Amino acid sequence: DIVLTQSPGTLSLSPGERATLSCRASQSVSSNYLAWYQQKPGQAPRLIYGASSRATGIPDRFSGSGSGTNFTLTISRLEPEDFAVYYCQQYGNSWTFGQGTKVEV
């Protein structure tokens, strides 16, 4: 099974700052089948980035990059509504999630 390791565990930033979240895979992710999800307290996860593009309705301050075993989600300028937990997921060989990165104020 492919294991995904996210870092850091917690990212403490202020609105307007840039957030860089990392996701490292234990083996190469097939065809870059890597997605990112956002989850706020008491809510279901929401697809942010997948299939190499932003999901419907996601603002362009969110961007995904990477290949092979190293992937990054960047939020260019944090808005108050962006403070949440973010999970990466690989879907190229079964499905696995990383343990999450909490972006907090």
Next chain:
Amino acid sequence: QVQLVESGGGVVQPGRSLRLSCEASGFSIRSYGMHWVRQAPGKGLEWVSFISHDGSNKYYVDSVKGRFTISRDNSKNTLYLQVNSLRVEDTGMYYCAKDQSEYSNAWYSPFDSWGQGTLVTVSS
């Protein structure tokens, strides 16, 4: 719009069973692979099970193989998860989720819609 509504969770003793349901609206599940994903209290997401759009392929995480069974009733636009021989470690919120790509028979698609979840608590 797309909506997924889970039900069937509850408090049960170890070893007992439940049937979770996920009723879909705004789209036809017969065209999409569907998943169950769970989240233990205060923990991360864990993929549990997948059923292909036509029901021909079913996959499970190792920890639930032989105990959980995924199924679908396309005429009712509903996904199910039969959970048997429940363990304390099965406690959590169970979400159903929809593949982004149509006619998926295995992986290669992220999950673009999620329900709000149904809570399963296994405790003696």
